[in-house]
Amino acid sequence: MTSLRLLSVDPSDRGSQRCRLGPGLMSALGLGLGSPVLVSVPGGSCLCTAWPRPDLAEGFLQMDLKCSSAGLISHPPACLTLDPGQLTPVPCPRLKGVKITVVVRSVDFKKHTSPRLVHELVKDMLKGLCVHTEHVINLGDFDTDIKYVVIESTKMESGSAGLITSKTSVEIADIQTVRHYRGQLQGQRTVPLGGLEEVSASLKEMLQLPLLYPNTLSSLGLSCPRGVLLMGPPGVGKTVLVRKVVGEVGASLVVIRGPEVVGSRPGESEEKLRAVFERARSAAEEGPCVLFLDELDSLCPRRTSLSAPENRLVAQLLTLMDGMNRSDRFLIVGATNRPDSLDPALRRPGRFDREVIIGAPTLLQRKDILSVLCARMPVCPSVDLAELARNTTGYVGADLSALCREAAMNGSGGQEVAMKYFQEALKLVRPSCLRSSLGRTELSPVLWEQIGGLDDVKLKLQQSIEWPMRYPEAFVRLGLSRPRGVLLYGPPGCAKTTLVKAAAASSHCAFLSVSGADLYSPYVGDSEKALAQVLALQSATTPANVCVIH
Amino acid sequence: MSKPALLPLHQALRRSFQSVEMNQKVWSGVLADCSPLMESLGNLAEQSRALSNVQLSNTPLRVFPDLKDRLRFKLLRATDTVLGQLNDKMCSLQSVRESISNQVAAVFQLYEQHRDSLDLPAVTECSATVPSLSDMLEWLQDAERHYRQQRKTLLQTLRADDLSLLESAPKRWKSLECPSAEDSVTDTLYKVSFFTAAQ
Numbered sequence: 001m002t003s004l005r006l007l008s009v010d011p012s013d014r015g016s017q018r019c020r021l022g023p024g025l026m027s028a029l030g031l032g033l034g035s036p037v038l039v040s041v042p043g044g045s046c047l048c049t050a051w052p053r054p055d056l057a058e059g060f061l062q063m064d065l066k067c068s069s070a071g072l073i074s075h076p077p078a079c080l081t082l083d084p085g086q087l088t089p090v091p092c093p094r095l096k097g098v099k100i101t102v103v104v105r106s107v108d109f110k111k112h113t114s115p116r117l118v119h120e121l122v123k124d125m126l127k128g129l130c131v132h133t134e135h136v137i138n139l140g141d142f143d144t145d146i147k148y149v150v151i152e153s154t155k156m157e158s159g160s161a162g163l164i165t166s167k168t169s170v171e172i173a174d175i176q177t178v179r180h181y182r183g184q185l186q187g188q189r190t191v192p193l194g195g196l197e198e199v200s201a202s203l204k205e206m207l208q209l210p211l212l213y214p215n216t217l218s219s220l221g222l223s224c225p226r227g228v229l230l231m232g233p234p235g236v237g238k239t240v241l242v243r244k245v246v247g248e249v250g251a252s253l254v255v256i257r258g259p260e261v262v263g264s265r266p267g268e269s270e271e272k273l274r275a276v277f278e279r280a281r282s283a284a285e286e287g288p289c290v291l292f293l294d295e296l297d298s299l300c301p302r303r304t305s306l307s308a309p310e311n312r313l314v315a316q317l318l319t320l321m322d323g324m325n326r327s328d329r330f331l332i333v334g335a336t337n338r339p340d341s342l343d344p345a346l347r348r349p350g351r352f353d354r355e356v357i358i359g360a361p362t363l364l365q366r367k368d369i370l371s372v373l374c375a376r377m378p379v380c381p382s383v384d385l386a387e388l389a390r391n392t393t394g395y396v397g398a399d400l401s402a403l404c405r406e407a408a409m410n411g412s413g414g415q416e417v418a419m420k421y422f423q424e425a426l427k428l429v430r431p432s433c434l435r436s437s438l439g440r441t442e443l444s445p446v447l448w449e450q451i452g453g454l455d456d457v458k459l460k461l462q463q464s465i466e467w468p469m470r471y472p473e474a475f476v477r478l479g480l481s482r483p484r485g486v487l488l489y490g491p492p493g494c495a496k497t498t499l500v501k502a503a504a505a506s507s508h509c510a511f512l513s514v515s516g517a518d519l520y521s522p523y524v525g526d527s528e529k530a531l532a533q534v535l536a537l538q539s540a541t542t543p544a545n546v547c548v549i550h
Numbered sequence: 551m552s553k554p555a556l557l558p559l560h561q562a563l564r565r566s567f568q569s570v571e572m573n574q575k576v577w578s579g580v581l582a583d584c585s586p587l588m589e590s591l592g593n594l595a596e597q598s599r600a601l602s603n604v605q606l607s608n609t610p611l612r613v614f615p616d617l618k619d620r621l622r623f624k625l626l627r628a629t630d631t632v633l634g635q636l637n638d639k640m641c642s643l644q645s646v647r648e649s650i651s652n653q654v655a656a657v658f659q660l661y662e663q664h665r666d667s668l669d670l671p672a673v674t675e676c677s678a679t680v681p682s683l684s685d686m687l688e689w690l691q692d693a694e695r696h697y698r699q700q701r702k703t704l705l706q707t708l709r710a711d712d713l714s715l716l717e718s719a720p721k722r723w724k725s726l727e728c729p730s731a732e733d734s735v736t737d738t739l740y741k742v743s744f745f746t747a748a749q
Binding site for chain 1: 565584658661662665668669670671673674683684685687691692698699706707712726734
């Protein structure tokens with residue numbers, strides 16, 4: 001049988017729950033006029049009633065998404081070719097009762113409309129529809145404040161589809177607003193995150209305690225933490241983590257990205273900020289809500305001069321955070337990669353009570369991240385993720401995903417991605433922490449064998465640099481602490497630099513090289529600042545790093 | 551071969567279209583009566599708003615005792631009367647709706663009974679004067695859906711304490727009017743006019 005092309009629905013059919021088929025296909029499926037049929041498409045399914053096309057043409061399908069699974073509401077199917085086997089006739093007996101959740105347009109409507117009226121309206125609008133459990137009925141075509149109805153369950157012995165008649169009893173389990181409902185839908189589609197389980201668990205606990213048990217905390221006389229500050233280098237997944245945790249907790253999310261709030265007119269930014277807080281407050285009336293301030297450092301820089309306009313914005317944010325009542329059930333999460341440039345007043349308890357530091361991922365975390373990233377890629381079984389994780393010191397989540405993408409692109413399309421493609425990608429993708437920063441040097445790998453003699457020095461270097469990284473458990477067992485620094489001295493030309501290069505190459509770790517001339521600056525304090533920057537960089541990319549100052 | 555099954559269906563369809571035609575007249579008549587009522591509702595809301603804004607003690611009218619309360623009472627009573635009249639109109643609209651719904655449901659039930667004897671070529675067969683069965687059923691369903699739109703919601707969500715809601719009511723009432731849908735019902739009736747005339 002020929003396949004069907006899915007076309008968009010005819011405007012006159014909108015809201016009619018019809019799906020238009022060729023008459024030949026209808027008789028092949030044994031469908032009469034208006035017989036219910038379940039169409040499965042990627043991402044969900046849709047329950048329709050079958051009608052012949054007005055022009056009686058075969059090979060096309062148009063369906064109205066009046067009753068479809070939740071995924072199709074936000075992502076309607078388009079440009080698809082369907083197989084006739086994806087259409088199944090379903091019996092639709094008359095239903096005795098349904099349990100539904102009503103989704104309305106605004107909080108105002110929810111607050112001011114009596115449940116009896118909502119019940120009456122919904123019952124009237126649902127009459128004559130075929131419904132399927134866990135499907136969403138789109139009532140947008142009635143042009144009222146009631147937008148969707150989610151069918152929670154139906155009273156039926158068998159099957160999951162049925163017809164609502166005037167005798168069907170309708171029970172409303174819950175009334176939600178559209179914003180809240182959409183937030184929940186988004187929460188269901190979370191991406192797996194590797195290596196952040198620990199941070200994610202602690203953040204989740206922090207969110208869940210005050211949001212889910214507000215009464216318990218108040219009866220204990222505790223004020224729950226209202227602000228959490230996430231800090232870490234760029235690309236470790238701060239933003240993704242917040243979205244994921246919020247989705248898992250089932251809270252709604254209000255996001256401000258710092259630069260979006262800033263306006264050109266005086267007072268405009270403060271006004272926008274107040275509006276966002278107001279939005280979060282109204283969202284919090286329906287259920288837990290998280291206000292997420294991304295790139296907090298741009299919104300709230302350290303106040304310096306007296307009359308800078310940012311000072312007022314910072315002050316506004318501080319007062320808004322202070323003005324949050326205990327009854328406001330929303331939590332503020334800020335994320336930044338430059339905690340030092342934040343205004344110190346923000347970081348006192350009562351504002352951002354807790355600070356969560358997400359560092360560059362460790363070996364195990366990198367392995368987790370890689371396994372999550374590779375789960376959806378056709379990876380050759382010979383690829384050793386542990387080996388790859390060992391070679392990617394200093395890479396953050398974003399770097400690793402770039403690495404996997406590069407490897408997949410290196411491998412010709414359609415084939416499995418082999419280890420050699422990852423090796424090639426490693427040459428291209430470098431840790432983003434080290435990008436364009438002081439001390440970063442390109443080096444051609446030097447092998448130990450290329451340096452003749454000096455065997456005792458080589459052994460010493462291997463012992464102090466490579467061994468702590470290769471055999472950390474042995475060091476722990478013997479109670480040894482790893483050496484902090486090595487000083488090489490000798491006359492010019494006796495391969496000091498080459499030795500260090502060989503050590504860096506053999507240990508696969510990031511190599512920062514700073515020469516004394518780089519650091520020198522005529523300004524007071526400038527050299528110290530540069531040195532501090534290099535060492536901060538080094539600590540960001542620990543545990544494996546060689547930093548040479550010569 | 552399908553003639554015996556088609557005949558009662560055609561008769562039922564004829565009856566339904568006639569009832570749709572009749573009801574359409576009633577419907578548009580009632581709606582025409584409603585619009586001045588909605589206008590006066592908006593007007594009353596505007597007056598109430600003006601009353602709440604004015605400081606009567608600053609005007610020469612301050613010599614009248616309790617003027618503000620009396621005026622408010624008068625306005626509220628007038629609003630009540632208008633709403634009562636609108637409610638009556640809604641009832642007649644509701645009865646139009648119900649009669650159409652019942653007709654359509656009856657026709658569909660009849661079709662379900664004869665479904666096995668009617669194959670798809672038979673239901674999609676049409677001639678110059680008789681549209682196909684599937685088209686006619688579809689038009690009936692469309693007409694029923696048109697008359698099911700929710701005008702009542704607008705009235706039921708009105709509250710005396712929210713004046714802006716009352717003030718915007720006439721505008722929203724107008725926006726509910728959908729001439730194209732009304733026209734499509736009229737079109738349908740033209741399309742079946744030969745069919746209904748041929749008894």
